[in-house]
Amino acid sequence: MASENVTSVEYIQHHLQNLTFGLHPENGWSIAHGAEEAREMGFWAIHLDTIGWSVLMGVIFLGLFRKVANSATSSGVPGGLQNMVEMVVEFVDDTVKTTFQGPHTRSPLIAPLALTVFVWIFLQNSLKLIPIDWLPGVFAKLGVDYMKVVPTTDPNATFGMAIGVFCLIIFYSFKIKGAGGFAKELSFTPFNHWSLVPFNLFLEVLQLLVKPISLALRLFGNMYAGEVIFILIALLPFWIQWTLNVPWAIFHILVITLQAFIFMVLTVVYLSSAHEKH
Amino acid sequence: MNINLTLIGQTIAFAIFVWFCMKYVWPPLIQALQERQKKIADGLDAASRANRDLELAQQQANETLRESKEQAAQILEQAHKRSNQMIEEARENARLEGERMIASARSEIDQEINRAKEELRAQVARLAIEGAERILESSIDEAKHRELVDKLATEL
Numbered sequence: 001m002a003s004e005n006v007t008s009v010e011y012i013q014h015h016l017q018n019l020t021f022g023l024h025p026e027n028g029w030s031i032a033h034g035a036e037e038a039r040e041m042g043f044w045a046i047h048l049d050t051i052g053w054s055v056l057m058g059v060i061f062l063g064l065f066r067k068v069a070n071s072a073t074s075s076g077v078p079g080g081l082q083n084m085v086e087m088v089v090e091f092v093d094d095t096v097k098t099t100f101q102g103p104h105t106r107s108p109l110i111a112p113l114a115l116t117v118f119v120w121i122f123l124q125n126s127l128k129l130i131p132i133d134w135l136p137g138v139f140a141k142l143g144v145d146y147m148k149v150v151p152t153t154d155p156n157a158t159f160g161m162a163i164g165v166f167c168l169i170i171f172y173s174f175k176i177k178g179a180g181g182f183a184k185e186l187s188f189t190p191f192n193h194w195s196l197v198p199f200n201l202f203l204e205v206l207q208l209l210v211k212p213i214s215l216a217l218r219l220f221g222n223m224y225a226g227e228v229i230f231i232l233i234a235l236l237p238f239w240i241q242w243t244l245n246v247p248w249a250i251f252h253i254l255v256i257t258l259q260a261f262i263f264m265v266l267t268v269v270y271l272s273s274a275h276e277k278h
Numbered sequence: 279m280n281i282n283l284t285l286i287g288q289t290i291a292f293a294i295f296v297w298f299c300m301k302y303v304w305p306p307l308i309q310a311l312q313e314r315q316k317k318i319a320d321g322l323d324a325a326s327r328a329n330r331d332l333e334l335a336q337q338q339a340n341e342t343l344r345e346s347k348e349q350a351a352q353i354l355e356q357a358h359k360r361s362n363q364m365i366e367e368a369r370e371n372a373r374l375e376g377e378r379m380i381a382s383a384r385s386e387i388d389q390e391i392n393r394a395k396e397e398l399r400a401q402v403a404r405l406a407i408e409g410a411e412r413i414l415e416s417s418i419d420e421a422k423h424r425e426l427v428d429k430l431a432t433e434l
Contacts, residue, residue: 160288
């Protein structure tokens with residue numbers, strides 16, 4: 001639904017621009033007007049839309065689950081919402097249990113972490129199923145120029161979560177294996193020989209660093225690509241859009257669930273390997 | 279697509295959400311699930327126990343029924359035996375009574391016969407005396423010939 005006075009390139013760029021608030025070298029703390037100003041702000045800027053929507057989704061998730069948790073009783077027949085929540089919880093619990101098999105005890109953080117990752121990312125991704133011009137349109141009417149709704153199409157969001165997971169990997173590696181054990185694992189795998197310690201170290205540290213990067217980039221890449229396709233479809237004449245939009249949206253019901261699931265499973269797997277002593 | 283403070287903001291939000299979930303969402307849900315699981319398991323257990331009890335009770339009822347039938351049959355048999363015995367006794371009594379009655383009737387008859395004989399004898403004696411008186415045309419001294427006449431009477 002490109003307006004007549006906007007070119008396709010401008011339309012796409014506009015849709016991919018976050019609402020940025022930051023320290024501009026000339027304007028001071030302000031909301032960026034356009035991509036140029038946003039870039040000039042450098043690191044000291046924040047994407048209000050990304051943070052806003054992701055926090056909103058997080059609050060919806062926790063509010064909903066907390067409400068069910070409050071009313072959840074073992075007696076009585078569970079209602080629809082409670083059934084759904086319990087299904088999700090059991091599903092996550094099963095996944096965590098099957099991944100965490102072995103002698104090492106599981107930290108009580110893991111399962112709630114997996115649940116949060118799964119549902120939160122699912123909700124953030126699902127914002128994508130709202131037609132791409134609705135929310136930006138509403139915000140444009142309210143005087144907000146830029147609105148990139150789906151938080152997971154912003155690498156800041158996906159890397160933010162991946163960094164959280166990475167910190168936990170490091171934390172549990174130290175906690176379970178101890179500093180010495182962790183260092184030994186980094187130095188003597190995969191080749192258990194003193195002469196190969198530098199090589200091992202290089203490999204293992206790389207492997208460690210690749211974990212959060214792959215987590216973040218996989219989610220970001222999938223969501224961003226999907227979003228771009230949606231924007232491209234939106235450039236077509238309105239009477240033909242549905243022929244592409246509907247199948248793509250239906251396909252994305254699968255993608256958003258799958259990506260949330262993959263992020264959760266990989267998080268659990270990484271933390272499980274952080275728990276394992278070699 | 280700049281990397282900026284959003285990164286740290288998102289990490290902080292993530293940490294807070296995970297903490298909240300771990301503290302206030304996960305434990306009550308899991309507890310409720312486990313409690314329900316336990317309750318269902320207990321319910322199934324109780325059901326199977328009740329089934330077993332029912333089976334046992336049925337068995338017992340069958341046993342009791344069988345016993346009571348047996349007893350009833352026994353009682354019936356005894357009653358039959360007793361009634362037969364009673365009939366037998368009654369028959370015996372009747373027989374004895376009849377025999378007794380026959381005996382007494384017979385003795386009565388004998389007595390009658392004897393009495394009739396006596397009478398006849400007395401009458402015959404008197405007739406004989408009368409006949410003799412008539413023949414002799416004289417009276418016989420009854421006192422004198424009493425012995426003779428009695429002797430005659432006995433011989434009759």
